[in-house]
Amino acid sequence: MLKPSRPGLQMPAWLAPALLALALLGCSRTAPEERLRAAMSELQASIEQRDAKELESYLAQDFVGPDGLDREGARRMAQVLFLRHRDVGVRTGPEEVTLQAGYATVRFSAALTGGAGGVLPDSAQVYDVESGWREEEGTWRLTSVRWTPKFQPAR
Template identity: 55%
Template sequence: MAAKFGKVRVAMVVLLASLALVACRREPAEQRLRAAVQELQTAIEARDSDAVEDVLAADFIGPEGLDRQGARRLAAAMFLRHGDVGANLGPLDIELKGANAVVRFPAVVRGGELLSGSGGAYDVETGWREESGEWRLYRAQWTPVL
């Protein structure tokens, strides 16, 4: 009987160890970064300025000194002002540098003056940093495509 309980204990230990390994396995950095970019795009499409802010690092900086709170306020204002707000992103060019990354992509913006000017096409360059296992956007700049 004791041998039976010993085998059960060993099986439980193996099962728990296997579950722990599966739980600790992380997706590759690039995959998690792509998911963070998608999370930001989804927040914009959902018109959720709080979710937009959640993707931004505390020290986020954009054009003309735009900070994290300013970006949230700008998003909220655009969501109130325009019924259809969104961005279609082109292919992502990802350059991983350890816990930092640069992501470049073309974007077509709809719904008014989300970035600058009156919407349209932009070349976008963003800086991302991994913080506590989550990618956070800490820098963004965009240039209108003529």
């Protein structure tokens, strides 16, 4: 048992193990899914702040998007979108996260918004999105993304 710092004070027997447990919790690493969700939120914030360079920092060097879109192409595409629209936001549906040894797949629905919540582009569209992620030295990077329009226009 620990010695009291002042004579006459006794530390309750349960306090030392409780303090040790709290110290260990404070030192523990964040769960991979929690770090992944934080990276996704930060990526979304970079889009809403219209920061293409910050957005690019979340993309893996070997990032691949639709039609062979690479990391540089994704940054340029974001720059064009940011130039065309003063306000950009992302509205996402619930994420379905699948983790497997340093890799993750995240599926969700998304709509880009602009101005006072209007949908981008001018024709409203919601997308089903599937993204691939890889953990690199404790940091999650987006390795792939593909999106499919949820609604097909009537012919």
